[in-house]
Every structure is written in structure tokens, then in C-alpha cells.
Amino acid sequence: MTTTISPLIAGNWKMNGTRGALDELQALADMLTTGEAPRAIVVVCPPATMLAAVARQGATSGIQAGGQDCHAAASGAHTGDIAAGMLADAGAQYVIVGHSERRADHGETDDQVRAKAEAAIGAGLKPIICVGETEAQRDSGQADSVVASQLAGSVPDAAGQHEVIVAYEPVWAIGTGRTPTNDDIASMHASIRRQLVDRFGDKGQVIRILYGGSLKPQNAREILAVEHVNGGLVGGASLLAKDFYTIISAV
Ligand code: PGA
Numbered sequence: 063m064t065t066t067i068s069p070l071i072a073g074n075w076k077m078n079g080t081r082g083a084l085d086e087l088q089a090l091a092d093m094l095t096t097g098e099a100p101r102a103i104v105v106v107c108p109p110a111t112m113l114a115a116v117a118r119q120g121a122t123s124g125i126q127a128g129g130q131d132c133h134a135a136a137s138g139a140h141t142g143d144i145a146a147g148m149l150a151d152a153g154a155q156y157v158i159v160g161h162s163e164r165r166a167d168h169g170e171t172d173d174q175v176r177a178k179a180e181a182a183i184g185a186g187l188k189p190i191i192c193v194g195e196t197e198a199q200r201d202s203g204q205a206d207s208v209v210a211s212q213l214a215g216s217v218p219d220a221a222g223q224h225e226v227i228v229a230y231e232p233v234w235a236i237g238t239g240r241t242p243t244n245d246d247i248a249s250m251h252a253s254i255r256r257q258l259v260d261r262f263g264d265k266g267q268v269i270r271i272l273y274g275g276s277l278k279p280q281n282a283r284e285i286l287a288v289e290h291v292n293g294g295l296v297g298g299a300s301l302l303a304k305d306f307y308t309i310i311s312a313v
Pocket residue numbers: 074231235236237238239274275276277295296297298299
């Protein structure tokens with residue numbers, strides 16, 4: 063991990079959790095405040111219905127809240143969508159954009175993801191911009207080019223002046239229990255870093271690059287130690303306070 067970048071661990075609850083999940087959040091808060099102070103910034107991205115409650119309850123223990131998606135527009139006739147400013151109003155400081163499940167389930171393109179990231183920045187949020195190849199793309203040797211093109215298309219120019227976070231999440235590793243080798247992670251993160259530096263100069267050196275995809279208590283320590291891995295985006299393992307705390311403590 064690059065020492066000059068403070069690591070960040072974000073939990074993505076996806077479409078999981080009702081009010082009962084606040085007990086789990088409290089359990090995490092208790093672990094974070096009674097144990098050794100975490101070396102990572104801790105973010106929880108619950109379903110939108112829980113965002114305000116998570117932001118309020120997490121505040122006392124330093125847990126920050128994030129949304130899982132936002133609309134590119136500030137307001138308007140978009141039934142069911144949520145604007146970045148609304149997430150901020152509910153207490154969010156971060157928002158995930160371009161998650162592979164959004165790209166697959168809702169056909170989101172790089173242009174749309176970039177517009178969402180711009181909207182997030184405009185609302186004072188830090189976007190966590192996701193990129194990652196499918197298994198077929200990796201098998202056919204296209205992983206690097208796919209990720210490079212998603213990165214070029216999804217990260218807005220405003221990343222040169224504002225805080226954004228990139229999350230590399232190989233689609234085939236999400237929720238499958240499978241992970242790339244540490245060498246593959248190192249090589250992809252190094253290539254993302256090079257691309258960010260080419261485009262943003264010194265600023266590109268300090269943009270966090272998270273790894274996501276089956277990050278678990280069992281593999282967190284070694285994956286989070288890989289060069290240019292500046293933290294993690296955790297799905298399934300963020301739902302249980304004990305597992306998530308173990309991953310946070312692995313930093
Ligand atoms: P996973 O999900 O940790 O359950 O693999 C990661 C993600 O989709 O962000």
C-alpha cells in the first residue's frame with residue numbers, strides 16, 4: 063500500500079438491510095471504538111432507505127456514510143431516482159458510481175457513470191468510481207484494455223481538482239469467492255496508477271485505488287498489502303460486523 067495515501071475501506075450493503083441492520087452497525091461501531099483505532103477511513107454504503115439512519119448512528123464512531131448510486135441530474139422528473147444532493151442532505155459523504163451491477167442491470171455506460179461522478183462532486187460528495195473486466199474479457203486477454211477504457215470514460219476531468227476514488231472490481235470476483243492472484247491485482251493497480259498519473263499528474267499519485275471482489279477476513283491482509291491497493295470495497299463481508307471489522311483491522 064502506498065504510504066502517503068490514507069487507506070479507506072468501504073462496505074457496500076447492496077440491496078440488503080432493513081432497520082434491524084442498525085444493530086450490526088452498532089456492533090461495528092462498538093468494535094471500532096473499543097479496539098485499537100482503525101488505520102483506515104471506514105465508510106458504509108447502505109440502501110438509500112437506511113442512509114440517514116446510518117449517517118446519524120455512524121457519526122459517533124467515525125463511520126461515514128455513502129450512497130450506492132446517484133442520478134446525474136440535480137432534480138427533476140426521474141421517478142425512483144435519487145440526486146447526489148439528496149444523498150448529501152441525508153448525511154452521505156461518498157457515493158458509489160458505475161458499480162458493475164449497475165452497468166449490467168441498468169445498462170449504464172461510461173458516459174453516464176462520468177456524469178454521475180460529476181454530479182456527485184458538484185454535490186460535495188466523493189464518488190467511488192468502479193471499473194473491472196468480466197471473466198470472458200480477462201480470458202481473452204482484454205482485462206487491461208477494458209479497464210483502461212472504462213477509466214478514461216468514467217473518471218471526470220474534475221478528478222484533477224476534487225477528491226475521487228477508483229475501485230477496481232473484476233466482475234468475475236464479485237460475490238463468487240474467487241479473487242485474482244496478488245500479482246494480477248498488483249499489475250492492474252499499477253496500470254490504473256500509471257493512467258491516473260498520465261492524466262492528472264501529481265494528483266494522480268494520490269487518488270485512492272480500492273480493490274473489490276470477494277475481499278474477506280481470510281484474504282484481506284495479503285490483498286490490502288499489495289502495492290497501489292489503497293483500501294477495499296467490500297460487499298458480502300461488510301454485512302457482518304465481525305467480518306467487516308476484521309477486514310478493517312487488516313489494514
Ligand atoms: P463482494 O462484492 O465483496 O461481495 O464480492 C464487492 C462489490 O460488489 O463491491
